[in-house]
Amino acid sequence: MFDVITIGSVKRDAFFEAPKFQTIPWKKTPSKKAIVLPLGEKLEVDSIYFTIGGNSANAAVAFSRLGFDTACAGKTGDDPGGREIRRRLNGEGVDTNLITKTDELPTGYSVLLLKDGERTILGYHGASGLFNISDFYLKRLKAKWWYLSLSGESTRFLGKLIAFARKNKISVAFNPSGYHLKHYPKEILKNLKDISFLILNEEEAAILTGLPFSKERQVFKKLDALMPGIVAVTNGAKGVTVSDGKLIYRAPAFRENKLVDRTGAGDAFGSGFTAGLIKSGGDVKYAIRLASANATSVVEHVGATEGTLKISDFWKPRWNNLKIRTEKV
Secondary structure, three states: OEEEEEEOOOEEEEEEEOOOOEEEEOOOOOOOEEEEOOOOOOOOOOEEEEEEEOHHHHHHHHHHHOOOOEEEEEEEEOOHHHHHHHHHHHHOOOEEEEEEEEOOOOOEEEEEEEEOEEEEEEEEOHHHHHOOHHHOOHHHHOEEEEEEOOOHHHHHHHHHHHHHHHHOOOEEEEOOOHHHHHHOHHHHHHHHHHOOEEEEEHHHHHHHHOOOHHHHHHHHHHHHHHOOOEEEEEOHHHOEEEEOOOEEEEEOOOOOOOOOEOOOHHHHHHHHHHHHHHHHOOOHHHHHHHHHHHHHHHHOOOOOOOOOOOHHHHOOHHHOOOOOEEEEO
């Protein structure tokens, strides 16, 4: 039996870095900026980098590097991209026998335009969007933990997956996709009673609860009432707020040495937190520290997995101290 199975998207990522990309003010984005690409012209880039991506693949690398027997479940095309994903994951010690393939669509792909540590993503779900539980027997998914992030067709099977996890005593860490939150929030709320760890950002928490995150106490009160597990709400570089139903934990993020690329920071935090809970037997402060360290290390590298920590990296003095405040719920 695996320690952890990650279930969700697997993709190929292509990074194009060009500091000379022009930006303009744009209020509709979190950065308040937008990249301008002149139509009909050819632009030179300074560097390119190809790697793997997708929630399931990113988290699988993290769990494997942190010492867990890990399998990755997802779907690729029957093409070179899919084979490269398997090769890279196998090289990380991740079992890929739960990654199915199809000839209906090619492997999912993202092109990421990098500028000053921020990125614009051009995404194509491809085969990853066709992934669902009919691709394999559920019995093959038995594990101690699942790390779940569903998109596309797979969002429709959350109920069946959670029922199987409950029956087989599988602990579930859940990081809902934006698509899932937008189209099936009621289904997510209904299944929170069987979730051990829920990871959201502030915008997602507001969407799921129907409350602005400015009413933080009410947001956590609603989520705590619906689930017995732990809820973490992140706010990028500003840190995270966590509730275990008894205490609220507030922590800043570790300061990065140099911001290179924010891609995969959310997956790094969620998988790092889950790994921390498992390793420590439920110590929330330990989980916050491991999650923040993992996310910080990831944003210091190009790609969603290149900076992922090994457990020996986490023992370095850099990650020893993080000021975590607590208060009663």
